[in-house]
Amino acid sequence: MTKSILIRRNFLKNFTKIFIFLSIINILFNKNNKNNLKLIKNKKLIWYLNEND
Amino acid sequence: MIYKRFQDINFNKSPIIIFGSGPAGLSLALDLEKKKINSIVIEAGGEDFDENSQKIYKSKFTAVELTDASVSRLRQLGGTSGHWGGWSKPFEDHDFDKWPININDLNPYKEETCQILNIKNQFRRSNINSFFNQIEFQYSEVRFAEKYKDHIQKSKYIDLLLDTQLLYLSGKNKNIEYAVCINNDKKISLSSKFFILACGGIENSRILLWTKEKSQEILNNNKNIGNYWMTHSWILAGSGLLSVNKLKNKLNDYFLNYEGPIHFSTKKNFSDIKNITSAGLYMDAQEDKKFYKEAIKDLLCVAPELGKKFARMLFNKDLKCGNIFMHIEDSPNKNNKITLDIKELDKFDMPITNINYERPISVIKTAKNVMSEFAEFCRKDSIGRIAMHEDIFNLKKLDYLGEYHHMGGTRMGENLNNSVVDKNLKVHDINNLFVAGSSVFPTCGFTNPTFTIIQLSIRLSNHMKNTLQL
Numbered sequence: 304m305t306k307s308i309l310i311r312r313n314f315l316k317n318f319t320k321i322f323i324f325l326s327i328i329n330i331l332f333n334k335n336n337k338n339n340l341k342l343i344k345n346k347k348l349i350w351y352l353n354e355n356d
Numbered sequence: 357m358i359y360k361r362f363q364d365i366n367f368n369k370s371p372i373i374i375f376g377s378g379p380a381g382l383s384l385a386l387d388l389e390k391k392k393i394n395s396i397v398i399e400a401g402g403e404d405f406d407e408n409s410q411k412i413y414k415s416k417f418t419a420v421e422l423t424d425a426s427v428s429r430l431r432q433l434g435g436t437s438g439h440w441g442g443w444s445k446p447f448e449d450h451d452f453d454k455w456p457i458n459i460n461d462l463n464p465y466k467e468e469t470c471q472i473l474n475i476k477n478q479f480r481r482s483n484i485n486s487f488f489n490q491i492e493f494q495y496s497e498v499r500f501a502e503k504y505k506d507h508i509q510k511s512k513y514i515d516l517l518l519d520t521q522l523l524y525l526s527g528k529n530k531n532i533e534y535a536v537c538i539n540n541d542k543k544i545s546l547s548s549k550f551f552i553l554a555c556g557g558i559e560n561s562r563i564l565l566w567t568k569e570k571s572q573e574i575l576n577n578n579k580n581i582g583n584y585w586m587t588h589s590w591i592l593a594g595s596g597l598l599s600v601n602k603l604k605n606k607l608n609d610y611f612l613n614y615e616g617p618i619h620f621s622t623k624k625n626f627s628d629i630k631n632i633t634s635a636g637l638y639m640d641a642q643e644d645k646k647f648y649k650e651a652i653k654d655l656l657c658v659a660p661e662l663g664k665k666f667a668r669m670l671f672n673k674d675l676k677c678g679n680i681f682m683h684i685e686d687s688p689n690k691n692n693k694i695t696l697d698i699k700e701l702d703k704f705d706m707p708i709t710n711i712n713y714e715r716p717i718s719v720i721k722t723a724k725n726v727m728s729e730f731a732e733f734c735r736k737d738s739i740g741r742i743a744m745h746e747d748i749f750n751l752k753k754l755d756y757l758g759e760y761h762h763m764g765g766t767r768m769g770e771n772l773n774n775s776v777v778d779k780n781l782k783v784h785d786i787n788n789l790f791v792a793g794s795s796v797f798p799t800c801g802f803t804n805p806t807f808t809i810i811q812l813s814i815r816l817s818n819h820m821k822n823t824l825q826l
Contacts (some may be wrong), residue, residue, distance in 0.1 A: 338736065340732070340735070343658040343659070344746060345654060345657050345658045345743075346654065347745060347746045347747075348594060348595065348654070348743035348744065348745060348746065349743060349744045349745075349746055349749045350655070350658045350659070350741060350742075350743045351728075351731035351732065351734075351735050351741060351742050351743070351744070352658065352659050352662070352735070352741060353662075353735060356658075356659035356661065356662040356741070
Protein backbone atom coordinates (compact mmCIF):
# COMPACT_ATOMS: atom_id res chain seq x y z
CA MET A 304 0.00 0.00 0.00
CA THR A 305 1.48 3.29 -0.96
CA LYS A 306 1.98 6.04 1.56
CA SER A 307 -0.47 8.34 -0.22
CA ILE A 308 -3.29 5.75 -0.01
CA LEU A 309 -2.70 5.31 3.75
CA ILE A 310 -2.85 9.07 4.31
CA ARG A 311 -6.07 9.32 2.33
CA ARG A 312 -7.64 6.41 4.26
CA ASN A 313 -6.72 7.93 7.65
CA PHE A 314 -8.04 11.24 6.53
CA LEU A 315 -11.37 9.67 5.55
CA LYS A 316 -11.60 7.76 8.84
CA ASN A 317 -10.94 10.89 10.87
CA PHE A 318 -13.27 12.93 8.71
CA THR A 319 -16.10 10.43 9.25
CA LYS A 320 -15.53 10.47 13.01
CA ILE A 321 -15.56 14.27 13.12
CA PHE A 322 -18.63 14.36 10.88
CA ILE A 323 -20.57 11.95 13.15
CA PHE A 324 -19.48 13.90 16.25
CA LEU A 325 -20.56 17.22 14.78
CA SER A 326 -23.88 15.73 13.65
CA ILE A 327 -24.65 14.51 17.18
CA ILE A 328 -23.73 17.92 18.62
CA ASN A 329 -25.92 19.57 16.02
CA ILE A 330 -28.89 17.32 16.83
CA LEU A 331 -28.51 17.97 20.56
CA PHE A 332 -28.00 21.67 20.00
CA ASN A 333 -31.06 21.94 17.80
CA LYS A 334 -33.14 19.97 20.29
CA ASN A 335 -32.05 22.28 23.10
CA ASN A 336 -32.85 25.22 20.92
CA LYS A 337 -36.37 23.92 20.36
CA ASN A 338 -36.90 23.62 24.11
CA ASN A 339 -35.66 27.10 24.89
CA LEU A 340 -38.14 29.29 26.72
CA LYS A 341 -39.74 32.09 24.77
CA LEU A 342 -41.95 34.60 26.60
CA ILE A 343 -44.58 36.40 24.55
CA LYS A 344 -46.95 39.06 25.83
CA ASN A 345 -50.47 39.26 24.49
CA LYS A 346 -53.50 40.96 26.07
CA LYS A 347 -51.86 41.39 29.50
CA LEU A 348 -50.88 37.72 29.56
CA ILE A 349 -47.31 36.43 29.42
CA TRP A 350 -47.21 33.12 27.55
CA TYR A 351 -44.55 30.53 28.38
CA LEU A 352 -43.72 29.01 24.97
CA ASN A 353 -41.05 26.93 23.26
CA GLU A 354 -38.84 28.76 20.83
CA ASN A 355 -40.21 26.72 17.94
CA ASP A 356 -43.85 27.14 18.99
CA MET B 357 -84.80 20.96 70.95
CA ILE B 358 -84.70 24.43 69.41
CA TYR B 359 -85.76 27.41 71.55
CA LYS B 360 -86.13 31.14 71.18
CA ARG B 361 -86.66 32.01 74.87
CA PHE B 362 -83.96 31.20 77.40
CA GLN B 363 -86.59 30.62 80.11
CA ASP B 364 -87.68 27.43 78.30
CA ILE B 365 -84.29 25.73 78.67
CA ASN B 366 -83.16 23.71 81.66
CA PHE B 367 -79.57 24.91 81.99
CA ASN B 368 -78.83 22.54 84.87
CA LYS B 369 -78.81 19.37 82.77
CA SER B 370 -75.92 20.44 80.48
CA PRO B 371 -72.31 20.73 81.60
CA ILE B 372 -71.35 22.57 78.40
CA ILE B 373 -72.47 25.76 76.70
CA ILE B 374 -71.28 26.19 73.11
CA PHE B 375 -71.51 29.68 71.60
CA GLY B 376 -72.02 29.51 67.84
CA SER B 377 -73.95 27.04 65.68
CA GLY B 378 -71.67 27.04 62.63
CA PRO B 379 -69.60 24.02 61.52
CA ALA B 380 -67.31 24.30 64.58
CA GLY B 381 -70.07 24.54 67.21
CA LEU B 382 -72.55 22.09 65.72
CA SER B 383 -69.92 19.43 64.90
CA LEU B 384 -68.87 19.59 68.55
CA ALA B 385 -72.45 19.35 69.83
CA LEU B 386 -73.22 16.45 67.44
CA ASP B 387 -70.19 14.47 68.57
CA LEU B 388 -70.95 15.13 72.24
CA GLU B 389 -74.46 13.84 71.55
CA LYS B 390 -72.95 10.58 70.24
CA LYS B 391 -71.19 10.30 73.59
CA LYS B 392 -74.50 11.00 75.37
CA ILE B 393 -73.25 14.30 76.74
CA ASN B 394 -75.72 17.17 76.89
CA SER B 395 -74.82 20.55 75.50
CA ILE B 396 -76.55 23.88 74.99
CA VAL B 397 -75.78 25.71 71.76
CA ILE B 398 -76.32 29.47 71.79
CA GLU B 399 -76.76 31.09 68.37
CA ALA B 400 -76.66 34.88 67.98
CA GLY B 401 -78.74 34.85 64.78
CA GLY B 402 -82.07 33.31 63.94
CA GLU B 403 -83.03 30.41 61.71
CA ASP B 404 -82.18 32.59 58.73
CA PHE B 405 -80.04 35.69 58.32
CA ASP B 406 -81.44 39.16 57.70
CA GLU B 407 -79.95 42.53 56.90
CA ASN B 408 -80.25 43.93 60.44
CA SER B 409 -78.66 40.88 62.00
CA GLN B 410 -75.78 40.96 59.51
CA LYS B 411 -74.96 44.56 60.54
CA ILE B 412 -73.68 43.19 63.87
CA TYR B 413 -70.90 41.57 61.83
CA LYS B 414 -69.60 44.90 60.55
CA SER B 415 -65.82 45.25 60.78
CA LYS B 416 -63.43 48.04 59.92
CA PHE B 417 -60.23 47.41 57.99
CA THR B 418 -57.44 49.79 58.88
CA ALA B 419 -54.68 48.83 56.43
CA VAL B 420 -56.08 46.98 53.44
CA GLU B 421 -59.77 46.81 52.55
CA LEU B 422 -60.85 43.17 52.52
CA THR B 423 -64.20 41.58 51.67
CA ASP B 424 -66.95 43.14 53.81
CA ALA B 425 -67.12 40.99 56.96
CA SER B 426 -70.88 41.48 57.20
CA VAL B 427 -71.17 39.73 53.82
CA SER B 428 -68.44 37.10 53.96
CA ARG B 429 -69.95 35.40 57.05
CA LEU B 430 -73.51 34.61 58.09
CA ARG B 431 -75.10 35.27 61.48
CA GLN B 432 -77.67 32.47 61.50
CA LEU B 433 -78.29 28.83 62.44
CA GLY B 434 -75.53 26.88 60.69
CA GLY B 435 -73.33 29.97 60.47
CA THR B 436 -71.36 30.62 57.29
CA SER B 437 -72.06 27.08 56.03
CA GLY B 438 -75.23 28.77 54.74
CA HIS B 439 -73.30 30.14 51.78
CA TRP B 440 -69.95 28.38 51.69
CA GLY B 441 -68.47 26.88 48.54
CA GLY B 442 -68.10 23.41 50.06
CA TRP B 443 -64.47 22.77 49.05
CA SER B 444 -63.20 20.18 51.47
CA LYS B 445 -59.92 18.44 52.11
CA PRO B 446 -57.64 17.87 55.11
CA PHE B 447 -54.58 20.07 55.53
CA GLU B 448 -51.27 18.88 54.07
CA ASP B 449 -48.83 17.11 56.44
CA HIS B 450 -46.39 20.02 56.43
CA ASP B 451 -49.14 22.54 57.24
CA PHE B 452 -48.77 21.34 60.84
CA ASP B 453 -45.04 22.07 61.08
CA LYS B 454 -45.64 25.02 63.40
CA TRP B 455 -48.66 23.56 65.22
CA PRO B 456 -48.42 21.89 68.64
CA ILE B 457 -50.28 18.92 67.09
CA ASN B 458 -49.64 17.04 63.86
CA ILE B 459 -51.72 15.43 61.14
CA ASN B 460 -51.88 12.12 63.05
CA ASP B 461 -53.74 13.89 65.84
CA LEU B 462 -56.51 14.78 63.38
CA ASN B 463 -56.53 11.76 61.05
CA PRO B 464 -58.77 9.67 63.36
CA TYR B 465 -61.57 12.21 62.77
CA LYS B 466 -61.42 12.23 58.97
CA GLU B 467 -64.19 9.69 58.43
CA GLU B 468 -66.61 11.38 60.83
CA THR B 469 -65.87 14.76 59.25
CA CYS B 470 -66.70 13.29 55.83
CA GLN B 471 -69.99 11.95 57.19
CA ILE B 472 -70.90 15.38 58.55
CA LEU B 473 -70.08 16.97 55.21
CA ASN B 474 -71.69 14.17 53.13
CA ILE B 475 -68.53 13.64 51.11
CA LYS B 476 -66.37 10.68 50.14
CA ASN B 477 -63.34 10.05 52.35
CA GLN B 478 -61.12 10.18 49.29
CA PHE B 479 -58.37 12.76 48.99
CA ARG B 480 -55.95 11.24 46.50
CA ARG B 481 -52.73 12.85 45.40
CA SER B 482 -50.30 12.19 42.59
CA ASN B 483 -46.67 13.05 42.51
CA ILE B 484 -46.04 15.21 39.42
CA ASN B 485 -42.43 16.19 40.06
CA SER B 486 -40.29 17.40 42.94
CA PHE B 487 -42.31 20.64 43.16
CA PHE B 488 -45.97 19.73 42.50
CA ASN B 489 -48.69 17.23 43.34
CA GLN B 490 -52.01 16.72 41.67
CA ILE B 491 -54.51 16.81 44.53
CA GLU B 492 -58.17 16.06 45.08
CA PHE B 493 -60.87 18.08 46.83
CA GLN B 494 -64.36 16.86 47.66
CA TYR B 495 -67.25 19.28 47.27
CA SER B 496 -69.78 19.35 50.10
CA GLU B 497 -73.29 20.62 49.56
CA VAL B 498 -74.14 20.50 53.24
CA ARG B 499 -75.80 23.53 54.78
CA PHE B 500 -75.69 22.80 58.50
CA ALA B 501 -79.07 24.45 59.15
CA GLU B 502 -80.82 22.38 56.47
CA LYS B 503 -79.11 19.12 57.39
CA TYR B 504 -79.36 19.31 61.16
CA LYS B 505 -82.36 21.48 62.06
CA ASP B 506 -84.82 18.58 62.36
CA HIS B 507 -82.21 16.42 64.05
CA ILE B 508 -81.58 19.06 66.73
CA GLN B 509 -85.31 19.66 67.13
CA LYS B 510 -85.70 16.00 68.13
CA SER B 511 -82.42 15.64 70.01
CA LYS B 512 -82.43 14.73 73.71
CA TYR B 513 -78.86 15.89 74.11
CA ILE B 514 -78.70 19.19 72.20
CA ASP B 515 -80.65 22.28 73.20
CA LEU B 516 -80.30 25.17 70.78
CA LEU B 517 -81.19 28.72 71.76
CA LEU B 518 -81.58 31.19 68.87
CA ASP B 519 -81.36 35.00 68.75
CA THR B 520 -79.09 35.20 71.79
CA GLN B 521 -76.00 37.37 71.59
CA LEU B 522 -73.06 36.56 73.83
CA LEU B 523 -71.58 39.81 75.14
CA TYR B 524 -68.78 38.69 77.41
CA LEU B 525 -67.69 36.09 79.94
CA SER B 526 -67.13 36.72 83.60
CA GLY B 527 -65.19 34.85 86.28
CA LYS B 528 -62.31 34.75 88.69
CA ASN B 529 -59.54 32.46 89.95
CA LYS B 530 -58.93 31.08 86.47
CA ASN B 531 -62.53 30.00 86.03
CA ILE B 532 -65.37 31.38 83.96
CA GLU B 533 -68.46 31.56 86.15
CA TYR B 534 -71.07 32.89 83.79
CA ALA B 535 -71.66 34.28 80.31
CA VAL B 536 -73.51 37.56 79.89
CA CYS B 537 -75.92 37.37 76.95
CA ILE B 538 -78.90 39.22 75.50
CA ASN B 539 -82.07 37.31 74.64
CA ASN B 540 -85.26 39.14 73.63
CA ASP B 541 -83.73 42.46 74.74
CA LYS B 542 -83.11 41.05 78.21
CA LYS B 543 -79.63 40.75 79.70
CA ILE B 544 -79.09 37.28 81.19
CA SER B 545 -76.26 35.43 82.90
CA LEU B 546 -75.73 31.80 81.95
CA SER B 547 -73.72 29.51 84.20
CA SER B 548 -72.05 26.27 83.17
CA LYS B 549 -69.22 23.91 83.99
CA PHE B 550 -67.53 24.46 80.60
CA PHE B 551 -67.80 27.20 78.01
CA ILE B 552 -66.86 26.82 74.35
CA LEU B 553 -66.43 29.75 71.99
CA ALA B 554 -67.23 28.72 68.42
CA CYS B 555 -68.35 32.06 67.02
CA GLY B 556 -66.05 32.30 64.00
CA GLY B 557 -62.67 33.61 62.90
CA ILE B 558 -63.36 37.21 63.95
CA GLU B 559 -66.00 36.93 66.68
CA ASN B 560 -63.95 34.57 68.88
CA SER B 561 -61.28 37.25 69.25
CA ARG B 562 -63.90 39.98 69.65
CA ILE B 563 -65.65 38.20 72.54
CA LEU B 564 -62.37 37.48 74.32
CA LEU B 565 -61.12 41.06 73.87
CA TRP B 566 -64.40 42.44 75.24
CA THR B 567 -64.27 39.92 78.09
CA LYS B 568 -60.80 41.18 78.94
CA GLU B 569 -62.14 44.75 79.06
CA LYS B 570 -65.21 43.90 81.14
CA SER B 571 -63.75 41.36 83.58
CA GLN B 572 -60.56 42.63 85.11
CA GLU B 573 -59.86 39.36 86.90
CA ILE B 574 -59.40 37.05 83.94
CA LEU B 575 -57.33 36.93 80.74
CA ASN B 576 -54.93 39.58 82.05
CA ASN B 577 -51.87 37.60 81.02
CA ASN B 578 -53.24 36.63 77.65
CA LYS B 579 -51.58 39.28 75.49
CA ASN B 580 -52.03 37.60 72.14
CA ILE B 581 -55.82 37.71 71.76
CA GLY B 582 -56.59 39.03 68.28
CA ASN B 583 -52.98 38.74 67.08
CA TYR B 584 -51.71 36.73 64.10
CA TRP B 585 -54.97 37.07 62.20
CA MET B 586 -54.76 35.52 58.71
CA THR B 587 -56.72 35.10 55.51
CA HIS B 588 -56.08 33.26 52.25
CA SER B 589 -55.31 35.28 49.16
CA TRP B 590 -57.63 34.01 46.42
CA ILE B 591 -56.41 35.32 43.12
CA LEU B 592 -56.79 34.96 39.37
CA ALA B 593 -53.26 34.12 38.23
CA GLY B 594 -53.58 33.36 34.51
CA SER B 595 -54.89 30.69 32.19
CA GLY B 596 -53.75 27.44 30.69
CA LEU B 597 -54.31 24.75 28.08
CA LEU B 598 -53.41 21.19 29.05
CA SER B 599 -53.46 17.86 27.23
CA VAL B 600 -55.31 15.46 29.50
CA ASN B 601 -53.76 12.43 27.80
CA LYS B 602 -50.21 13.72 28.18
CA LEU B 603 -50.78 14.47 31.86
CA LYS B 604 -52.32 11.03 32.21
CA ASN B 605 -49.31 9.42 30.50
CA LYS B 606 -46.95 11.26 32.81
CA LEU B 607 -48.78 10.17 35.95
CA ASN B 608 -49.62 6.65 34.69
CA ASP B 609 -52.14 5.00 36.98
CA TYR B 610 -51.81 7.80 39.49
CA PHE B 611 -53.65 10.36 37.39
CA LEU B 612 -56.68 11.64 39.26
CA ASN B 613 -59.33 11.38 36.65
CA TYR B 614 -62.25 13.47 37.72
CA GLU B 615 -64.51 15.78 35.81
CA GLY B 616 -64.33 19.54 35.99
CA PRO B 617 -61.61 21.49 37.77
CA ILE B 618 -58.09 20.16 38.19
CA HIS B 619 -56.15 20.91 41.36
CA PHE B 620 -52.43 21.07 41.89
CA SER B 621 -50.47 21.98 45.00
CA THR B 622 -46.93 22.95 45.77
CA LYS B 623 -44.75 20.64 47.82
CA LYS B 624 -42.87 21.66 50.95
CA ASN B 625 -39.60 21.25 49.07
CA PHE B 626 -40.63 23.95 46.61
CA SER B 627 -41.56 26.46 49.32
CA ASP B 628 -38.29 25.78 51.13
CA ILE B 629 -36.08 26.21 48.07
CA LYS B 630 -37.77 29.36 46.81
CA ASN B 631 -38.41 30.78 50.29
CA ILE B 632 -42.13 31.27 49.60
CA THR B 633 -45.38 30.05 51.17
CA SER B 634 -47.44 27.14 49.83
CA ALA B 635 -50.16 27.47 47.24
CA GLY B 636 -52.94 25.53 45.56
CA LEU B 637 -53.60 25.94 41.84
CA TYR B 638 -57.12 25.46 40.60
CA MET B 639 -57.77 25.18 36.90
CA ASP B 640 -61.40 25.90 36.29
CA ALA B 641 -61.62 23.55 33.33
CA GLN B 642 -65.32 23.86 32.77
CA GLU B 643 -66.57 22.61 29.45
CA ASP B 644 -67.44 26.10 28.29
CA LYS B 645 -66.97 26.10 24.52
CA LYS B 646 -66.80 29.88 24.34
CA PHE B 647 -63.89 30.02 26.78
CA TYR B 648 -62.07 27.22 24.93
CA LYS B 649 -62.43 29.06 21.64
CA GLU B 650 -61.15 32.32 23.17
CA ALA B 651 -58.16 30.57 24.74
CA ILE B 652 -57.23 28.91 21.45
CA LYS B 653 -57.69 32.20 19.62
CA ASP B 654 -55.27 33.84 22.09
CA LEU B 655 -52.75 31.05 21.55
CA LEU B 656 -53.11 31.33 17.75
CA CYS B 657 -52.07 35.00 18.05
CA VAL B 658 -48.82 34.20 19.84
CA ALA B 659 -48.00 30.77 18.36
CA PRO B 660 -50.01 29.99 15.21
CA GLU B 661 -48.72 26.45 14.60
CA LEU B 662 -49.14 25.45 18.22
CA GLY B 663 -52.58 27.05 18.25
CA LYS B 664 -53.64 24.78 15.37
CA LYS B 665 -52.31 21.77 17.26
CA PHE B 666 -54.36 22.69 20.35
CA ALA B 667 -57.42 23.27 18.19
CA ARG B 668 -57.05 19.67 16.94
CA MET B 669 -56.71 18.52 20.57
CA LEU B 670 -59.99 20.27 21.39
CA PHE B 671 -61.61 18.43 18.48
CA ASN B 672 -60.18 15.12 19.84
CA LYS B 673 -61.49 15.94 23.34
CA ASP B 674 -57.98 15.88 24.78
CA LEU B 675 -57.97 19.47 26.02
CA LYS B 676 -58.58 20.95 29.46
CA CYS B 677 -58.43 24.67 29.39
CA GLY B 678 -59.46 27.43 31.73
CA ASN B 679 -58.55 30.22 34.09
CA ILE B 680 -56.00 29.38 36.75
CA PHE B 681 -56.88 30.53 40.25
CA MET B 682 -54.66 30.27 43.30
CA HIS B 683 -55.16 30.02 47.04
CA ILE B 684 -51.99 31.27 48.69
CA GLU B 685 -50.90 30.56 52.24
CA ASP B 686 -50.68 33.59 54.50
CA SER B 687 -47.65 34.20 56.73
CA PRO B 688 -48.54 34.71 60.40
CA ASN B 689 -47.72 38.25 61.48
CA LYS B 690 -48.21 39.54 65.01
CA ASN B 691 -49.16 42.99 63.68
CA ASN B 692 -52.02 41.62 61.59
CA LYS B 693 -54.59 41.73 64.33
CA ILE B 694 -58.13 42.25 65.52
CA THR B 695 -58.73 45.04 68.03
CA LEU B 696 -61.89 46.65 69.36
CA ASP B 697 -63.09 50.02 68.07
CA ILE B 698 -64.48 51.48 71.28
CA LYS B 699 -65.74 54.54 69.39
CA GLU B 700 -68.24 52.53 67.37
CA LEU B 701 -70.65 50.28 69.23
CA ASP B 702 -73.20 47.87 67.79
CA LYS B 703 -76.81 47.72 68.91
CA PHE B 704 -75.79 45.66 71.95
CA ASP B 705 -73.29 48.37 72.98
CA MET B 706 -70.45 46.11 72.07
CA PRO B 707 -67.47 47.61 70.16
CA ILE B 708 -67.13 46.56 66.54
CA THR B 709 -63.84 45.09 65.38
CA ASN B 710 -60.93 46.80 63.69
CA ILE B 711 -58.91 44.46 61.55
CA ASN B 712 -55.44 45.71 60.89
CA TYR B 713 -54.27 43.53 58.04
CA GLU B 714 -51.41 44.12 55.66
CA ARG B 715 -50.85 41.68 52.86
CA PRO B 716 -47.53 39.90 53.17
CA ILE B 717 -45.02 40.85 50.46
CA SER B 718 -44.40 37.14 50.02
CA VAL B 719 -47.85 36.61 48.40
CA ILE B 720 -47.00 38.10 45.02
CA LYS B 721 -43.58 36.42 45.05
CA THR B 722 -45.28 33.10 45.75
CA ALA B 723 -47.78 33.69 42.93
CA LYS B 724 -45.04 34.42 40.40
CA ASN B 725 -42.78 31.56 41.44
CA VAL B 726 -45.57 28.99 41.46
CA MET B 727 -47.06 30.05 38.12
CA SER B 728 -43.66 30.28 36.51
CA GLU B 729 -42.53 26.86 37.71
CA PHE B 730 -45.85 25.29 36.75
CA ALA B 731 -45.67 26.89 33.28
CA GLU B 732 -42.16 25.51 32.85
CA PHE B 733 -43.25 22.04 33.92
CA CYS B 734 -46.10 22.06 31.38
CA ARG B 735 -43.89 23.40 28.61
CA LYS B 736 -40.86 21.15 29.13
CA ASP B 737 -42.94 18.00 29.53
CA SER B 738 -45.12 19.01 26.55
CA ILE B 739 -48.24 18.80 28.71
CA GLY B 740 -49.53 22.19 27.67
CA ARG B 741 -48.94 25.91 27.76
CA ILE B 742 -49.58 28.39 30.56
CA ALA B 743 -49.98 32.15 30.50
CA MET B 744 -49.36 34.31 33.58
CA HIS B 745 -50.93 37.69 34.25
CA GLU B 746 -48.54 40.46 33.33
CA ASP B 747 -48.88 42.22 36.70
CA ILE B 748 -47.85 39.07 38.55
CA PHE B 749 -44.94 38.52 36.17
CA ASN B 750 -43.75 42.08 36.86
CA LEU B 751 -44.41 41.66 40.62
CA LYS B 752 -46.73 44.69 40.42
CA LYS B 753 -50.10 43.63 41.84
CA LEU B 754 -52.48 40.73 42.30
CA ASP B 755 -56.07 40.40 41.20
CA TYR B 756 -57.69 39.59 44.59
CA LEU B 757 -61.09 37.92 44.34
CA GLY B 758 -62.18 38.11 47.98
CA GLU B 759 -61.23 37.05 51.48
CA TYR B 760 -63.64 34.56 52.96
CA HIS B 761 -61.37 32.50 55.22
CA HIS B 762 -60.83 34.17 58.58
CA MET B 763 -58.16 32.43 60.62
CA GLY B 764 -55.96 33.08 63.66
CA GLY B 765 -56.54 35.60 66.44
CA THR B 766 -56.82 32.95 69.18
CA ARG B 767 -53.97 30.78 67.91
CA MET B 768 -52.95 27.44 69.34
CA GLY B 769 -49.52 27.07 70.96
CA GLU B 770 -47.44 25.96 73.88
CA ASN B 771 -47.51 29.10 76.01
CA LEU B 772 -48.83 32.60 76.59
CA ASN B 773 -45.91 34.22 74.77
CA ASN B 774 -47.08 33.21 71.33
CA SER B 775 -50.60 31.84 71.65
CA VAL B 776 -54.03 32.06 73.24
CA VAL B 777 -55.11 28.41 73.55
CA ASP B 778 -53.18 25.21 74.22
CA LYS B 779 -53.11 22.10 72.04
CA ASN B 780 -56.41 20.94 73.55
CA LEU B 781 -57.96 24.30 72.63
CA LYS B 782 -58.23 25.38 76.27
CA VAL B 783 -57.58 29.08 76.82
CA HIS B 784 -54.25 29.48 78.64
CA ASP B 785 -54.71 30.34 82.29
CA ILE B 786 -58.43 29.53 82.34
CA ASN B 787 -59.59 26.09 83.39
CA ASN B 788 -63.00 25.85 81.78
CA LEU B 789 -62.94 27.91 78.58
CA PHE B 790 -62.21 26.41 75.14
CA VAL B 791 -62.14 27.84 71.63
CA ALA B 792 -63.24 25.97 68.49
CA GLY B 793 -62.89 27.09 64.89
CA SER B 794 -60.29 28.46 62.52
CA SER B 795 -59.30 31.22 64.94
CA VAL B 796 -57.06 28.64 66.66
CA PHE B 797 -54.97 27.97 63.51
CA PRO B 798 -51.31 28.97 64.12
CA THR B 799 -50.63 28.77 60.35
CA CYS B 800 -53.13 28.29 57.57
CA GLY B 801 -51.65 26.43 54.58
CA PHE B 802 -53.52 26.99 51.33
CA THR B 803 -56.40 24.57 52.01
CA ASN B 804 -59.95 25.75 52.72
CA PRO B 805 -60.38 25.63 56.51
CA THR B 806 -63.78 23.99 57.17
CA PHE B 807 -62.63 20.35 57.03
CA THR B 808 -59.91 21.03 59.61
CA ILE B 809 -62.32 23.09 61.75
CA ILE B 810 -64.63 20.07 62.03
CA GLN B 811 -61.76 17.65 62.74
CA LEU B 812 -60.62 19.94 65.57
CA SER B 813 -64.14 20.12 67.02
CA ILE B 814 -64.51 16.33 67.09
CA ARG B 815 -61.07 16.08 68.71
CA LEU B 816 -62.19 18.62 71.33
CA SER B 817 -65.29 16.53 72.01
CA ASN B 818 -63.09 13.47 72.59
CA HIS B 819 -60.82 15.45 74.86
CA MET B 820 -63.80 16.62 76.92
CA LYS B 821 -65.16 13.11 77.25
CA ASN B 822 -61.85 11.41 78.07
CA THR B 823 -59.91 13.99 80.03
CA LEU B 824 -62.54 16.11 81.66
CA GLN B 825 -64.60 13.04 82.61
CA LEU B 826 -67.95 14.29 81.46
